[in-house]
Amino acid sequence: MSTVEGAAFSGASARPVPGAQAASSAGGAGFRETVLPHLDAAYNLARFLTRDADAADDIVQDAFLRAFRAFDGFRGGDARAWLLTIVRNCVRSWASERSRVRALCEPLAPAAQAGEMPDTETPDRELFDPDQETPESALVRDSEASLIRRLIEALPDSFREVLVLREFDDLSYKQIADITATPIGTVMSRLARARQMLGEAWRSRSGEERQ
Numbered sequence: 001m002s003t004v005e006g007a008a009f010s011g012a013s014a015r016p017v018p019g020a021q022a023a024s025s026a027g028g029a030g031f032r033e034t035v036l037p038h039l040d041a042a043y044n045l046a047r048f049l050t051r052d053a054d055a056a057d058d059i060v061q062d063a064f065l066r067a068f069r070a071f072d073g074f075r076g077g078d079a080r081a082w083l084l085t086i087v088r089n090c091v092r093s094w095a096s097e098r099s100r101v102r103a104l105c106e107p108l109a110p111a112a113q114a115g116e117m118p119d120t121e122t123p124d125r126e127l128f129d130p131d132q133e134t135p136e137s138a139l140v141r142d143s144e145a146s147l148i149r150r151l152i153e154a155l156p157d158s159f160r161e162v163l164v165l166r167e168f169d170d171l172s173y174k175q176i177a178d179i180t181a182t183p184i185g186t187v188m189s190r191l192a193r194a195r196q197m198l199g200e201a202w203r204s205r206s207g208e209e210r211q
Contacts, residue, residue, distance in 0.1 A: 031071050035064070038080045041169045042087045048164045049091045051153045059094055063087040081175045084165070088179060151201045159194035166191055 042063060046056035063086045074082060152160055165176045173191075177184045 031068055034074070034079045035067055035071070035083055038083050039064075041080055042083055044168055045084055045087050045161075045164055046091060048152060048160060048168075049088070049157070050094065055094060059087065059090045063090045066090070078175060080169070081171065081179055084169065084171075085179045088161075147205060148198075148202070151198055151205065154201065155194055155197055159190050159197060162187055162190045163194040163198065 039060070043056055043060050046059040046063070047053060050056055050059065063083065066086050067083055070086075152163060155163065161180060162176055165171045165179065166173075171179070173184045173187050176187045176191075180187065182190075
């Protein structure tokens with residue numbers, strides 16, 4: 001993983017977040033110097049957790065606005081861990097809202113099957129099927145970095161989260177434990193299992209491609 005880790009990480013680098021930039025300008029140098037340097041880490045965490053680039057953009061913007069509003073209460077310490085905790089909370093809110101909307105819309109599904117025009121947007125398949133082919137994935141399907149990214153996105157949420165925080169954001173076990181509100185022992189166990197699952201998936205996929 002180490003040989004392509006940087007490429008996989010750079011593929012998810014953050015785009016500009018206008019809301020965060022506006023907030024930082026209003027808030028002065030303190031917010032800019034303390035929080036904005038962690039924009040890429042915030043985007044990468046949101047991107048890997050949601051498996052959706054557009055949702056990650058919205059979540060990061062929301063997280064930075066929340067961080068700006070709460071910045072007066074920040075008393076120093078690890079700004080990156082503080083920000084990523086906010087990002088994680090925003091992801092949870094996004095997932096809850098998404099589940100609520102899906103539950104409300106679910107009864108409409110039979111009507112579409114009866115002959116109405118199908119919904120051309122299929123967020124569930126795109127978010128949760130790492131093998132779903134798209135024009136973008138077709139262009140990069142032979143890229144090792146792209147393959148690793150897809151394999152990571154296929155991991156269960158709790159394992160994917162600790163792996164991204166450790167391998168890409170280079171956080172300590174304690175920082176990850178604080179962000180995820182889990183004991184350090186659990187973090188270490190999940191990380192070991194995530195690495196094992198990723199390695200098995202990598203070897204399995206590489207074997208398939210060689211055949």
